Amino acid sequence: LFGYVGIEAVLDQMRIKTMKTGFEFNLMVVGQSGLGKSTMVNTLFKSKVSQKPTGPDYEERIPKTVQLQSVTHVIEEKGVKMKLTVTDTPGFGDQINNENCWDPIIKYINEQYEKYLREEILISRKRKIPDTRVHSCVYFVPPTGHWLRPLDLEFMRRLSKIVNVVPVIAKADTLTLEERAEFKKRIQKDLKAHGISVYPQEDFDDNSDDRILNNKIRDKIPFAVVGADKEHQVNGKRVLGRKTKWGIIEVENPAHCEFPLLRDLLIRSHLQDLKDITHNVHYESYRVQRLNESNL
Ligand code: GDP
Numbered sequence: 001l002f003g004y005v006g007i008e009a010v011l012d013q014m015r016i017k018t019m020k021t022g023f024e025f026n027l028m029v030v031g032q033s034g035l036g037k038s039t040m041v042n043t044l045f046k047s048k049v050s051q052k053p054t055g056p057d058y059e060e061r062i063p064k065t066v067q068l069q070s071v072t073h074v075i076e077e078k079g080v081k082m083k084l085t086v087t088d089t090p091g092f093g094d095q096i097n098n099e100n101c102w103d104p105i106i107k108y109i110n111e112q113y114e115k116y117l118r119e120e121i122l123i124s125r126k127r128k129i130p131d132t133r134v135h136s137c138v139y140f141v142p143p144t145g146h147w148l149r150p151l152d153l154e155f156m157r158r159l160s161k162i163v164n165v166v167p168v169i170a171k172a173d174t175l176t177l178e179e180r181a182e183f184k185k186r187i188q189k190d191l192k193a194h195g196i197s198v199y200p201q202e203d204f205d206d207n208s209d210d211r212i213l214n215n216k217i218r219d220k221i222p223f224a225v226v227g228a229d230k231e232h233q234v235n236g237k238r239v240l241g242r243k244t245k246w247g248i249i250e251v252e253n254p255a256h257c258e259f260p261l262l263r264d265l266l267i268r269s270h271l272q273d274l275k276d277i278t279h280n281v282h283y284e285s286y287r288v289q290r291l292n293e294s295n296l
Pocket residue numbers: 031032033034035036037038039040065091170171172173174225226227228242
């Protein structure tokens with residue numbers, strides 16, 4: 001009998017429901033200016049997921065990042081719609097004195113929690129509260145090949161307490177494969193030594209299967225990414241890539257860079273987990289803190 005009722009039917013219903021309501025997912029990119037953040041946003045939207053832009057054309061809306069700016073696209077994959085919003089931030093840490101340069105970013109993240117909280121505590125709540133909370137924050141590490149800078153550490157230390165931080169090595173095409181691998185190991189060591197817990201956080205592994213899968217990911221983080229918003233012809237196919245004197249670096253080719261790993265983690269394999277941790281951990285601690293202040 002159970003075989004007949006079947007988990008399949010339940011899964012089908014869930015799938016139909018998400019197809020109707022769709023996913024909402026909010027990403028943020030942060031890091032010093034010139035590290036390829038805006039390019040990466042374009043890469044994400046242009047990479048192989050069919051897309052339906054909403055509103056004005058993307059290019060027209062991002063001339064130069066002077067303030068926090070959000071762009072939303074509805075992307076569709078295998079019949080499932082996803083509303084992907086990416087918030088691009090101006091380069092921080094560009095000043096001589098970088099004290100408190102993280103304030104506007106932390107303020108933005110907290111403002112979204114506050115908005116959600118205000119809707120949630122209303123006596124008559126909306127059936128579905130609009131969710132602008134940042135589910136993941138991609139932090140761009142400059143490709144120095146050395147160690148993390150004090151600024152990187154300080155920034156990630158603060159951010160990781162309120163949001164899921166996914167660090168990436170920016171412009172990885174400027175490093176050799178050996179340099180990439182060594183830099184990656186150093187960054188992992190650095191984060192550990194400073195007690196900074198980036199996504200996927202070890203504390204939140206649900207079970208041993210989760211742990212095995214996430215250990216594999218933790219071993220690869222930060223992903224060494226390359227961004228590009230132009231297409232080129234390679235073997236008769238159009239690919240997103242950077243054309244250099246020596247050839248084309250294809251951003252979607254796993255042999256060339258780890259952009260595909262980043263994209264899959266964010267908008268495929270770990271999308272729901274990122275949302276769950278945002279809601280159950282980060283938003284929850286914001287909520288508890290606010291209700292304790294109790295001036296709501
Ligand atoms: P942002 O200030 O962080 O938003 O950086 P932009 O996306 O505006 O990129 C700054 C410059 O770096 C532009 O000239 C980009 O074409 C270039 N760029 C972006 N991504 C990459 C990359 O992965 N590798 C290399 N070599 N250059 C990149």
